Amino acid sequence: xxxxxxxxxxxxxxxxxxxxxxxxxxxxxxxxxxxxxxxxxxxxxxxxxxxxxxxxxxxxxxxxxxxxxxxxxxxxxxxxxxxxxxxxxxxxxxxxxxxxxxxxxxxxxxxxxxxxxxxxxxxxxxxxxxxxxxxxxxxxxxxxxxxxxxxxxxxxxxxxxxxxxxxxxxxxxxxxxxxxxxxxxxxxxxxxxxxxxxxxxxxxxxxxxxxxxxxxxxxxxxxxxxxxxxxxxxxxxxxxxxxxxxxxxxxxxxxxxxxxxxxxxx
Amino acid sequence: xxxxxxxxxxxxxxxxxxxxxxxxxxxxxxxxxxxxxxxxxxxxxxxxxxxxxxxxxxxxxxxxxxxxxxxxxxxxxxxxxxxxxxxxxxxxxxxxxxxxxxxxxxxxxxxxxxxxxxxxxxxxxxxxxxxxxxxxxxxxxxxxxxxxxxxxxxxxxxxxxxxxxxxxxxxxxxxxxxxxxxxxxxxxxxxxxxxxxxxxxxxxxxxxxxxxxxxxxxxxxxxxxxxxxxxxxxxxxxxxxxxxxxxxxxxxxxxxxx
Numbered sequence: 001x002x003x004x005x006x007x008x009x010x011x012x013x014x015x016x017x018x019x020x021x022x023x024x025x026x027x028x029x030x031x032x033x034x035x036x037x038x039x040x041x042x043x044x045x046x047x048x049x050x051x052x053x054x055x056x057x058x059x060x061x062x063x064x065x066x067x068x069x070x071x072x073x074x075x076x077x078x079x080x081x082x083x084x085x086x087x088x089x090x091x092x093x094x095x096x097x098x099x100x101x102x103x104x105x106x107x108x109x110x111x112x113x114x115x116x117x118x119x120x121x122x123x124x125x126x127x128x129x130x131x132x133x134x135x136x137x138x139x140x141x142x143x144x145x146x147x148x149x150x151x152x153x154x155x156x157x158x159x160x161x162x163x164x165x166x167x168x169x170x171x172x173x174x175x176x177x178x179x180x181x182x183x184x185x186x187x188x189x190x191x192x193x194x195x196x197x198x199x200x201x202x203x204x205x206x207x208x209x210x211x212x213x214x215x216x217x218x219x220x221x222x223x224x225x226x227x228x229x230x231x232x233x234x235x236x237x238x239x240x241x242x243x244x245x246x247x248x249x250x251x252x253x254x255x256x257x258x259x260x261x262x263x264x265x266x
Numbered sequence: 267x268x269x270x271x272x273x274x275x276x277x278x279x280x281x282x283x284x285x286x287x288x289x290x291x292x293x294x295x296x297x298x299x300x301x302x303x304x305x306x307x308x309x310x311x312x313x314x315x316x317x318x319x320x321x322x323x324x325x326x327x328x329x330x331x332x333x334x335x336x337x338x339x340x341x342x343x344x345x346x347x348x349x350x351x352x353x354x355x356x357x358x359x360x361x362x363x364x365x366x367x368x369x370x371x372x373x374x375x376x377x378x379x380x381x382x383x384x385x386x387x388x389x390x391x392x393x394x395x396x397x398x399x400x401x402x403x404x405x406x407x408x409x410x411x412x413x414x415x416x417x418x419x420x421x422x423x424x425x426x427x428x429x430x431x432x433x434x435x436x437x438x439x440x441x442x443x444x445x446x447x448x449x450x451x452x453x454x455x456x457x458x459x460x461x462x463x464x465x466x467x468x469x470x471x472x473x474x475x476x477x478x479x480x481x482x483x484x485x486x487x488x489x490x491x492x493x494x495x496x497x498x499x500x501x502x503x504x505x506x507x508x509x510x511x512x513x514x515x516x517x518x519x520x521x522x523x524x
């Protein structure tokens with residue numbers, strides 16, 4: 001009866017654009033709520049620690065493998081171009097700049113967007129569709145603080161640590177290749193590598209990793225927390241979390257590089 | 267076997283008072299002027315077909331949904347006027363049993379029960395927490411499942427653990443959302459008996475949302491029939507169904523033919 005008598009739906013602009021702007025409004029609210037909740041006691045220290053373990057420790061194997069291979073392959077691929085000019089001795093500094101400035105933050109973030117972001121979205125999404133989030137709420141537990149704030153904090157804290165670890169492992173991969181080909185000692189390799197690295201490079205990379213971590217956590221939580229349409233929705237949330245996180249990571253990368261370049265310019 | 271229902275109702279003290287409650291989702295007008303009082307110690311069954319807004323009603327009572335219009339007074343507090351802290355305080359006095367139990371998948375049965383308790387009763391010692399867990403598990407007859415994960419439990423066991431999780435905070439009001447949905451007849455009877463035992467042992471007042479007439483008859487001190495967003499009849503089970511109103515008879519006949 002209702003569906004027969006129901007008046008036609010009205011849109012401010014169009015159905016798609018309305019949904020788009022509504023989504024932006026809801027996302028902004030979500031971010032605002034995070035900052036409102038995160039500094040207000042009680043603090044979820046146990047859950048934050050558990051999430052840091054989930055995000056950090058459980059990503060170590062993947063980060064180690066990817067970081068090592070990135071360093072090794074990047075060195076291998078760069079050698080022919082440099083050897084044409086007899087400049088293979090520049091390899092450590094070239095690789096260190098590439099790894100610390102760009103590759104380590106970006107590779108770590110992309111891996112975490114895939115592994116951690118999708119995991120967060122799927123976990124919260126399934127909690128949402130099975131009413132576990134409602135169950136938290138009716139048990140007088142603030143689900144936003146317990147689930148969202150703890151996860152976003154964990155990704156924001158752990159990403160810079162994972163990034164630094166990834167950079168170290170990538171440098172070791174690079175060293176392996178340089179040592180095998182040029183018999184360079186580890187001390188010489190790292191002296192050369194760090195001779196061209198400045199504080200600004202490290203600061204920028206850490207800042208990038210913090211922003212990427214925040215983005216991954218926020219997008220994963222937002223997608224999971226707003227999951228609808230049952231188990232199918234959980235899959236969509238996990239997928240959307242990865243795609244949207246990666247999109248934002250690339251945009252942020254471009255913006256931060258622009259700012260860093262501007263800062264480097266005398 | 268169905269047990270004889272205990273009745274110890276104080277008709278002078280309404281713990282839930284709902285007046286002219288309306289709720290819509292877009293153009294879908296779900297509740298259209300609900301009025302209901304639930305008295306201390308009373309079990310009220312809200313009966314109705316699927317999609318008539320029964321679950322919406324209890325979600326409004328517990329503050330999960332905002333009412334469109336009207337007032338919902340629970341234990342003397344207007345639910346939609348409470349701030350976050352006040353609402354959390356009120357929710358500690360309300361137990362909500364979800365249709366699909368909503369147990370936390372990643373926790374064992376014991377952790378599911380321990381989780382709300384240790385957060386809200388911080389002064390309890392380890393042994394007091396253990397005793398409280400054993401007590402509620404014993405009350406629902408599932409002491410042996412303490413170390414099991416929710417995925418290892420049957421539907422009926424999950425429902426009972428869900429009820430135990432709410433009982434551990436000793437609520438004054440219980441809200442049951444389709445407590446017997448999806449259960450075999452024996453498990454349904456066990457849940458009905460458990461609802462009555464909870465009422466007797468914990469002195470709770472309850473709203474039971476169901477479309478199962480056996481559950482309604484076994485647990486309800488009063489039955490309210492919801493149709494088209496309104497209660498069309500309230501009273502004891504026999505009063506509600508001892509009518510020639512076709513809209514109610516069809517529900518009754520179908521349930522028992524089924």
